[in-house]
Amino acid sequence: MNQNPQGPFKHYERPHNSRTMINKSGSKYWMILMVLIVIIIVALVPVVHHLAANSETSNRVVELQKATKKRKRVTEKKTSKTQINAKVKDKAKKKTLSKPKVQAQDKPVETKVKQYTVQSGDSLTSIADKFNLTVNDLAQLNQLNPEDQVNAGQKLRVK
Structure with a gap:
């Protein structure tokens, strides 16, 4: 373009300096x-x-x-119910055993239920193996689901 324009189009002349000024020190801070x-x-x-x-x-x-805590409460309730049922059954068996004394001496009947306190690392499978039971028998005896986990300190009934 011509640097010395003449006529009415002078306001279109190209500026020598850029219209936008870049603040280089400001962009460094950003x-x-x-x-x-x-x-x-x-x-x-x-x-x-x-x-x-x-x-x-x-x-x-x-x-x-x-x-x-919830499982312990449920287990305690179930255990107390089963203990009451066991006591009633024991009384009934004692009455029936006391009548025929000869048969009671000939056949020793084990109605005593043992309890096992669960140790750390025990499972229903390991406890069932210790007492020669199946997992389903052990779970049914304690009114548990065979897939349930047992907690350390929990008391289980075993034969």
Whole structure:
């Protein structure tokens, strides 16, 4: 283009300087600020992940404790009912055994139910193996589901 225009189109002449001024020192500060923000975010991700994992674990522990307490209450109720039933049966057997004394001496009857306290690491399968029972027999004897887990300290009836 001609640097010395004449006529009515002079206002269209191309400027020598750029219309936008770039503040190079300002853009450096923005870049530094962005890098710092990225570094802070990268440093905080593991901390936040750790805190989230701990809260999830503590919530799971609380849920397990509630479930264990509930299961203990149910087991205690079932155990007390079965103990009452066992006492009634024992009294009935004593009455029937006391009449024919000769038969009672000939056939020793084991009606005594043993209890086993669950140790850490025990399962229904391992306990059933110790007492030569099947898992289903052990679960039925204790009114449990064969897939249930047992807790340390829990008392189970075994033959």
